[in-house]
Amino acid sequence: MSSLEQRIIDSVVELLRVTETRLPNDVLDVLKKSVSIEESQSAKAQLEAILKNVEVADKGSIPMCQDTGLIGFYVKLGDDFPIRSKLIELLNQAVRKATEKVPLRPNAIDPWTHKNTGDNTGRYIPIIHIDLVPGDELEITVMPKGGGSSYVAKLYSVPPVEGIKGMKKAVLDAAFKAGPLPCPPVIFGVGVGGTEDLVMFLAKKALLRPLNQRNPDPKIAEIEDELKEKINSLGIGPMGLGGKTYALGVNIEWAHRHPATFLVGVAIGCWAMRRGILRISKNGEAEIISHGVKL
Ligand code: SF4
Incomplete structure (x- = not known):
């Protein structure tokens, strides 16, 4: 060799x-900010426990x-x-x-x-x-x-006539169905367009973009913000125990689509992103x- x-x-x-x-700094920063946003004691306690966990892992160099x-x-x-x-x-x-x-x-x-x-x-x-x-x-x-976050990944085939509206509905459906299972708060990677394999690849790839980097397309960045707000308004909260923090971010990656399909892939990254x-x-x-x- x-x-x-x-x-x-x-x-x-x-x-x-x-x-x-x-944990990458961008994720850590958003987790820290979330503590001050939460009003409920249980939501704060969950976030503080996660931050303590991160600190212990870092200090001890353990997963x-x-x-x-x-x-x-x-x-x-x-x-x-x-x-x-x-x-x-x-x-x-x-x-x-x-x-x-x-x-x-x-x-x-x-x-x-x-x-x-x-x-x-x-x-x-x-x-x-x-x-x-x-x-x-x-x-x-x-x-x-x-595994907890991969367990709740979803692939949707939205009627092309519904377009972006259908895509938003699909992402909210994925969040609602995921609930507490992926150890929230989580990051949503959303793939749009392409084929059934490409759209899931894009969804996962979207998780690689740091949370402090806006989508380069301002129209898509707006949709990401809107989806984040709507997901958080579901009230699922940290670990599913209620609260304002469920989505730490929503990142979208897209490809051109076939005229007859409008595919949406949703990959979820847990707090341990x-x-x-x-x-x-x-x-x-x-x-x-x-x-x-x-x-
Ligand atoms: S924190 Fe993430 S990796 Fe760990 S058990 Fe939960 S979903 Fe799985």
């Missing part, structure tokens, strides 16, 4: 450790939730970065190593036999999406996705840019 390959494995293990133990998720990687592979198809095996090796080292809960189950592989790898797992981009760097974003970004140069310099950690 080359030194760059070893560097990638070790850096991804560290990326997984940092991501599992330190912030026992469900360390199914691991998903979103990779930008520079045209001139020297490692190509071998990257998939390196990411698998890193996940196996992180499962022992962080540690991560083994979460990859064979659906036919219910057997756990024990190392968080398996058929199509970890999930790996690779985009080829110009340049000589490798950028790896990781999003470990807990773990995401991290690692950048590696072809010389092996590595930094977890999402958390400001030089390796």
